[in-house]
Amino acid sequence: MKWLALISLIILAILPFFAPQSVVYLLGLTFIFVVYVVSWDLIAGYAGQINLGHTVFIGIGAYTTALLQNPERLGIAIPHLPIFVTIILGGLMAVAFGFAIGAICLRLKGYYLALVTAILPLICIQLLNVYSDVFGGYEGFSIGFENSLASSLMAEYYISLIFMLICIVAIVYVVRSPLGIKLKAIREDEELAEAVGVDVVKYKLIAFCLSAFFAGLAGAVMVHYRITVGPDLFDIPLMLMIILAAVIGGLGTIYGPIVGAFLIYLAKNYVFVWIVQKLSLNVSDEIFLYILLIIIILKSPEGIFEKVRRMFS
Amino acid sequence: MLEVLIYGIIIGSIWALVSSGFSLVFGVARILNFAHGIFFVLGAYFAILLYPYLGFFSIIPAVLLVGAFGWIVYRFLISPIKQYEVMVILITLALALLVKEILLAIFKDISQSYPSLVSGLVTVAGVPVPTNRLMILGIAIVVIICLDLFIRRTKVGKFIMATSQDMEASMLVGIDVEWVYSVTMMISAILASLAGILYAQIYAVNPATAFRVLIYAFAIVILGGLGSVRGSIIASFIIGFIQVAISMFYEPRWAEIAALATIIFILIVRPKGLFGVE
Numbered sequence: 001m002k003w004l005a006l007i008s009l010i011i012l013a014i015l016p017f018f019a020p021q022s023v024v025y026l027l028g029l030t031f032i033f034v035v036y037v038v039s040w041d042l043i044a045g046y047a048g049q050i051n052l053g054h055t056v057f058i059g060i061g062a063y064t065t066a067l068l069q070n071p072e073r074l075g076i077a078i079p080h081l082p083i084f085v086t087i088i089l090g091g092l093m094a095v096a097f098g099f100a101i102g103a104i105c106l107r108l109k110g111y112y113l114a115l116v117t118a119i120l121p122l123i124c125i126q127l128l129n130v131y132s133d134v135f136g137g138y139e140g141f142s143i144g145f146e147n148s149l150a151s152s153l154m155a156e157y158y159i160s161l162i163f164m165l166i167c168i169v170a171i172v173y174v175v176r177s178p179l180g181i182k183l184k185a186i187r188e189d190e191e192l193a194e195a196v197g198v199d200v201v202k203y204k205l206i207a208f209c210l211s212a213f214f215a216g217l218a219g220a221v222m223v224h225y226r227i228t229v230g231p232d233l234f235d236i237p238l239m240l241m242i243i244l245a246a247v248i249g250g251l252g253t254i255y256g257p258i259v260g261a262f263l264i265y266l267a268k269n270y271v272f273v274w275i276v277q278k279l280s281l282n283v284s285d286e287i288f289l290y291i292l293l294i295i296i297i298l299k300s301p302e303g304i305f306e307k308v309r310r311m312f313s
Numbered sequence: 314m315l316e317v318l319i320y321g322i323i324i325g326s327i328w329a330l331v332s333s334g335f336s337l338v339f340g341v342a343r344i345l346n347f348a349h350g351i352f353f354v355l356g357a358y359f360a361i362l363l364y365p366y367l368g369f370f371s372i373i374p375a376v377l378l379v380g381a382f383g384w385i386v387y388r389f390l391i392s393p394i395k396q397y398e399v400m401v402i403l404i405t406l407a408l409a410l411l412v413k414e415i416l417l418a419i420f421k422d423i424s425q426s427y428p429s430l431v432s433g434l435v436t437v438a439g440v441p442v443p444t445n446r447l448m449i450l451g452i453a454i455v456v457i458i459c460l461d462l463f464i465r466r467t468k469v470g471k472f473i474m475a476t477s478q479d480m481e482a483s484m485l486v487g488i489d490v491e492w493v494y495s496v497t498m499m500i501s502a503i504l505a506s507l508a509g510i511l512y513a514q515i516y517a518v519n520p521a522t523a524f525r526v527l528i529y530a531f532a533i534v535i536l537g538g539l540g541s542v543r544g545s546i547i548a549s550f551i552i553g554f555i556q557v558a559i560s561m562f563y564e565p566r567w568a569e570i571a572a573l574a575t576i577i578f579i580l581i582v583r584p585k586g587l588f589g590v591e
Contacts, residue, residue: 236524287415301397
């Protein structure tokens, strides 16, 4: 396992020197997608809270940094801040929002979080369109080439790779800390965890805010990587992709979802698009994501990772 | 003000059909069906497709087709994974998106309406109301009363009640619980599809309507209390009034945002909803 991770890391590190530009660009996007998935796994897989609006945090992080770099859209004068600062501010904005939603929904047991978070992306997209002169509506807007992560694609690739590694290390650290153990206890049996003295609401909220922070950061980094911001960062298809990647890898395993994220993101951008073109179908390639998710859930509702592990032991 | 009341009751009666089915499935089988909006949209599209051949009789096969679809969804998608609650949510969400994409591929992103059953205007307490809307209100109320009678008076209804109260005890006395769940899902799909057809007569449907309907359905069931059918019906009218008031005095596109605000408000003030059961 460790050797496998090390070898793939070395491959990723030297890849830009001989891979075509398009592959390098796509891999850079994939790294950021991995952070989406891993941060979702923290709240859904570890704490067992079904957050269907993870893309809201991604979108808030993304729009925060995009608007701070283009303050004329807001109509207020803000001194120009370095990208690095606005990315962090994007993460913090997502935390603030996550805290508000979490404080309302997480104190309630049951399905409230899923119900509320499921409709949040829809409402957010609606708001983007209502204030389209600020947010750019359906199209989104370009943040300008001068605001890209780095001047060359290769540098962008490495920044994205390092960003992913830092986030993974941070999340693995959280998961292995006493906090992670408490979260697992909450997931397994909320009432029992409460009975043995875990402040359930507090820890759920901490996990929710942490998850929002990493998602917000990733959303912000994504904007500077691809230089455009748009409602697709909020939208449900992205949410389903995150879920699919985590479910394929196995919820609550961190490493599984990382593998799942690579598989799904690359499959969507190469295999699914190829199938649609080959069959000259008149549909969006997202259809295959949904079919795949349905099949995978039916075949192994406990997660593929769990199934594989059981096969070996 | 009177206008808001009358038009609010009409749209509220459509929401009542949608949310009572959603609540019923949750109350009986503990299934959160994110594909509920799909039943709504499919009902409208089937009726519109069959209209050139059958006229207004197209409503009947459309509703039955969606009912059968509801049965199939339960049997083949939900039943095998029912003990994994998270997966039920994810699979119904995936199904909803899948059907939406298929509808988009077939019908494109164009809004379509179903022809009005009757034409003309009636004046109710000084407010002119299209006769068709009153007809819709009448149909919705009759169907809801029938649903209530069905659940309380018939044998199948009593099976449904028994299962929702105690699943294991119902099994012990020989009720086929799986069958009851399938029937409940079918009823829920029928109610939603009928609501979709009625809605398509006043407004128009497009594939994305499936998710807009979910926003209202969630707002209603949270306001009325998760799992309480009667609570949902009353909450439907409240949401209907809010929606109409905002559309009339402000802008229609704010109506969904107001629905979310209602949810947040209820969750802060009274999380169990107006008529919630533990």
